[in-house]
Amino acid sequence: MSQYAALIIDDEPDIRELIAMTLERMDLQCFQAANVSEALALLKQRPYHFCITDMKLPDGNGLEIINFCNAQHPNMPIAMITAFGNVDLAVNALKAGAFDLVAKPIDIVRLRELVHAALRLTRVPANIEAVPSSEGLLGQSEVMHTLKEKIRKVARTQAPVFIHGESGTGKELVARLIHYQSVRADQPFIAVNCGAIPKDLMESEFFGHRKGSFTGANSDKAGFFKAAQGGTLFLDEVAELPLDMQAKLLRVIQEKAVRSVGSEHEESIDVRVVSASHKDLQQLVDEETFRQDLFFRLNVIQVSVPRLAERPEDIPLLSQHFIRKYALEWGMPEVSLDARAADALLHYTFPGNVRELENILQRAFTMAEGDSISLEDLSLTPQAERIQPLLADTDAERIETNNLEAYLENIERQAITQALEATRWNKTAAAEKLGISFRALRYRCKKLAID
Structure with a gap:
């Protein structure tokens, strides 16, 4: 008997049989349901390693299946079958927690790839503390618990994610955690600062180029998308992209293919795009400096990273961590914050967020004399x-x-x-x-x- 079990939910017997034949050849034991009632009855009996459901069912829709599984089987990946043109329903499914989407007519090769990826989730840690972490996500406050839970849920889907937060809050860290908790954890994570790339080099940097395609192109170059093949491409400060580049990026995301500068052929890509900005993209859309269609593509699921001022109870824990970090790095004895310094940090507004806290403590650590950091060492002018x-x-x-x-x-x-x-x-x-x-x-x- 197979070690994996799958549940197939569709009111069309031919589609159920097609999916079952495909999955059984992958050594999955298949169970079938024709409607929501039958599906819920089976899901109440046992969990499955994989579930695939049609969006529209005779007595309801696939979102009911997703909501039930979120409560009863939160770690089970669910794929949603969608008809062409149902963009809003597809987005709602991804936001609700669907692992991925399967378009009709069903592509068998694509289905196999999706199932292989879904089964890899059984080997991905469900606990955020079990994957690579960093000081920026330390914290026991309510807002940080909420953020960690959101990351855990988002990571187990293939949906594009937009991360919003002020500078210094740890947006790249959140993107890395999403990657390392996903089925793409063993594939590349490529981080790109969109605001740091010269405009005339953007197309080459993102999509690659062929040797001789322009002056200075002395060899072939892969580009960011190809470098991230199978993994995650993190577009930091995506709001800084000029409009013409936004149009090219939109096409690549829609078509899942890139054409290198100087090439006549497109190459398929399998990349999850996670983007971030400290700016309000909706406001930029209203001002017509950011494409609305690209905004909809990137902002399927939004994750907001809180400012440090919103979680002051985490400041002592973060402070202790940074002090210990630099003591270890520099081979120096660990020090503590005196009462005045600790209180001053609790009342500071931190416009630079966690990054500013680290800079303040790094400077104070070098200035401190004795076994404690004083208020004067902090230099909070x-x-x-x-x-x-x-x-x-x-x-x-x-x-x-x-x-x-x-x-x-x-x-x-x-x-x-x-x-x-x-x-x-x-x-x-x-x-x-x-x-x-x-x-x-x-x-x-x-x-x-x-x-």
């Missing part, structure tokens, strides 16, 4: 300038204390209370008035016991 007017106001009210930490807490408590009173205790409006996120305000209200 911009933040101190922003606080200065508030210090003057507070001093006028003669807050008497010899404890700097309590003094700063009192300042912060007054600023938050004033903002809340000015907005009639509307926390969203108060957070905007203070220039911080709602989540950061909620965290600080809890810390300072402001009810």
Whole structure:
């Protein structure tokens, strides 16, 4: 008996038999269902290693199957059979968690490749901590738990992903984690900064060129897409691509084929595209500086990476990690943050996010004397300038204390209370008035016991 079992769901017996014959030749034991009710009855009895379902069924649709499996069998890959032209339904299936799409009429070669890829998921770690990681994704806050779970789910599909987040939040790290948890983990991950490529070299860099195709083309070049064959191509700062290059990129994604500069023939590619930007692509579409059709192709599934200011409770963990990192790299004794320095980091807004935190601690580590990093070692000058007017106001009210930490807490408590009173205790409006996120305000209200 085969070690793998597959469930085939379609109301057309001929299609079920065609798929079953293909899968049985791949040594899969096949079970069949003609509608949603039969499928759910079989899925309640046991999990399967692979499931393929038609989108439209007599008593419902394939999305019901996906939703049930997300709850009961979250690690089972599901392929969705779609008819030509049902773009919206196909996108909804991918967003719901479909592993991949199979177009009618069914291409047997394509089906075999898809099943082989789906079965490889049984060997991919389901736990995000079991794959290559980095300091940028450290954190136990609620928003980080949500992000890690989103990465886990997204990685188990073949859908294009768009990652949105400010500079320094770790967008490339998220892209790498998606790759290393996917069936493409043993294939290349190619990261490209779209804003760093000269416009006149873009086509050659992305699609490759043939020897002699232009001045300076002294040999054949593969290009980014061919280099990422079988794996993942990460397009960072994709909003920086000029419109003419956007059109060429769209065609490659649609046709799944590239033509090198100077070549007369196209070559098929199998590449998952993950893109990212700190800019709002929808706004750029509205301004007509980014193609709407390309936006729809790239933004099938969106992953948002939170700012560091939205998860201040993770700052101590990240700080400890960076200090330990540089102590090991430089062969120096590990140090700690003194109370004033630790408190200052908790109250800093970090416009540069995690990358800025690392830079601050790297600099402070080199400046520190003794076994601790002081507030002066951090050199948080911009933040101190922003606080200065508030210090003057507070001093006028003669807050008497010899404890700097309590003094700063009192300042912060007054600023938050004033903002809340000015907005009639509307926390969203108060957070905007203070220039911080709602989540950061909620965290600080809890810390300072402001009810």
